[in-house]
Amino acid sequence: MNMLFLGMSILLAAAAGYWVFGRGTPRPTGTWAMGALLGAFALAFASYAPLVEDAVESLVPHVARLLSNSASLVAAMAVVAASFQLNLDLAEARRRIRVRLVLLAVAVFGMTVLFAYEQMGHRSAQVYALYLLLYVTYLGFAVVDFLVQAVRQSLSTRRASVRTGLRIAAAGCVFALVYLAYKTTRLVDLGLELGLVDSTSQCSSLVGRCAFSVTAPALAVLLICLGLTLPAVAYPISQARRRRWETQSFEALGPLWKDLSAAMPNIVLSIADAEDASTDSDFLLQRRVIEISDGILTLRPHRSRKVQKAAQDAIDTGTMRGAAAVEAAVVKAALADLKAGRFADEVAPPAAEAALHKDLRTDTEWLLLVAHAYTGHAGRVADEGRPEPVGA
Incomplete structure (x- = not known):
C-alpha cells in the first residue's frame, strides 16, 4: 500500500509541477487550478500511505484522516474551478468559483471543528457522522457539478483529445460517486448506530470492502487527472506530428x-x-x-x-x-x-x-x-x- 499511494502521490506532484512550472509555453487558462488539483490529490494520496499516516498520527492522533479529506475537497474544488475557467466567460467563472470557495471554507472549517471536538475526548458515532456529512455533501456537490460540465463539453468540443479527456474524467466521476455511495452508507450506519459497516479493520488490499473505500477513489483520481491532463500532453505531440508532416510535404x-x-x-x-x-x-x-x-x-x-x-x-x-x-x-x-x-x-x-x-x-x-x-x-x-x- 505504501508503494501504491506514495507512487501515485509522486506522480501527481510531478504532474502538478509540469502544469505550473515546466510547460515551456505561456500558461493557459486554468493552469493554477490544475496545479492545485494535482497538488491536492498528491497530498491526499500521501496521507493515505501507512508510512505517512503513522508519522503524522504520532504527533496528532487520526489527523491523517482530516488531512486527506480536506485535500480531497480542495482537489474537487480545483477540478470544478478548472472546468469553469475553460468553459465559461471570465466574469461568470469567477462568480461561480467564489460561491464554491465559500462552501469549501465552511466544509473544511466545520470538519476541523468536529475533529478537534473529538480530540478533546468527546468521540462519538454521531459526531463522526456529522463530520462525514460535511465531507460527503461538499464532495458530492463538486463531483456532480464537474460531471455535468464534463459531459456537456464533451458533446460540443471539436478537439478529439479534449473530447476523449473529458469522457475519461466523466468515467472517473462515476467511480467517485461509487465512493460517495459507500461513504453515505457509512454515514447512515453511524448516525443510526446500525453496525452495518465494520470500521475497525484497516485496508490491506484493493478488493472487498476496500474496493469502495480505497480502489474506487483511487481510480476516480487517476481517471480525472488523466482526463484533464490528456489534452495538455496530446497538444505538443500533435504539434510535433503536424510540423513533421509539413516538413515532409514541403520536401515532397x-x-x-x-x-x-x-x-x-x-x-x-x-x-x-x-x-x-x-x-x-x-x-x-x-x-x-x-x-x-x-x-x-x-x-x-x-x-x-x-x-x-x-x-x-x-x-x-x-x-x-x-x-x-x-x-x-x-x-x-x-x-x-x-x-x-x-x-x-x-x-x-x-x-x-x-x-x-x-x-x-x-x-x-x-x-x-x-x-x-x-x-x-x-x-x-x-x-x-x-x-x-x-x-x-
Whole structure:
C-alpha cells in the first residue's frame, strides 16, 4: 500500500509541477487550478500511505484522516474551478468559483471543528457522522457539478483529445460517486448506530470492502487527472506530428515546384517579408502550395485537352490518385509546350478534384498526389502529344 499511494502521490506532484512550472509555453487558462488539483490529490494520496499516516498520527492522533479529506475537497474544488475557467466567460467563472470557495471554507472549517471536538475526548458515532456529512455533501456537490460540465463539453468540443479527456474524467466521476455511495452508507450506519459497516479493520488490499473505500477513489483520481491532463500532453505531440508532416510535404513538393519555378520565375513570392518565418514549417509549406497552384494556373493556355483525354483513357480516374495522375500528365505536357512556345488547340479544364479543397491540408494532400505522379509515374509526352501510360 505504501508503494501504491506514495507512487501515485509522486506522480501527481510531478504532474502538478509540469502544469505550473515546466510547460515551456505561456500558461493557459486554468493552469493554477490544475496545479492545485494535482497538488491536492498528491497530498491526499500521501496521507493515505501507512508510512505517512503513522508519522503524522504520532504527533496528532487520526489527523491523517482530516488531512486527506480536506485535500480531497480542495482537489474537487480545483477540478470544478478548472472546468469553469475553460468553459465559461471570465466574469461568470469567477462568480461561480467564489460561491464554491465559500462552501469549501465552511466544509473544511466545520470538519476541523468536529475533529478537534473529538480530540478533546468527546468521540462519538454521531459526531463522526456529522463530520462525514460535511465531507460527503461538499464532495458530492463538486463531483456532480464537474460531471455535468464534463459531459456537456464533451458533446460540443471539436478537439478529439479534449473530447476523449473529458469522457475519461466523466468515467472517473462515476467511480467517485461509487465512493460517495459507500461513504453515505457509512454515514447512515453511524448516525443510526446500525453496525452495518465494520470500521475497525484497516485496508490491506484493493478488493472487498476496500474496493469502495480505497480502489474506487483511487481510480476516480487517476481517471480525472488523466482526463484533464490528456489534452495538455496530446497538444505538443500533435504539434510535433503536424510540423513533421509539413516538413515532409514541403520536401515532397520540391521536384514539382522546382520545374514550375524554373519555367515561370514570376510565381515565386517575394522573400522580403519572410525572413522571420524562414524556419516556420507551416509558413514554408503554405508558400510552396501557393506557388505551385499559381504555376499550374499560369500554365492554363498550354494545358492540352488532347493530352488530358489521352491520360484519362489510359488510367482509372475513379480515384483521387488516378485524377492526380491525369493532372500530373497535363502539367508535364504543358510545361514542355511552354518551353517550346506552343499553345494548346483546346485548353483542358482544371481538375475537378482541385476545386474541392478549401484549406492548406487538403490543398497539400491533393498536390502531394500530383507531385508523386509527376515525379514517379507521369511519363514523357510523345511527339504526337499523347502521354505515355500514367498510373497511380
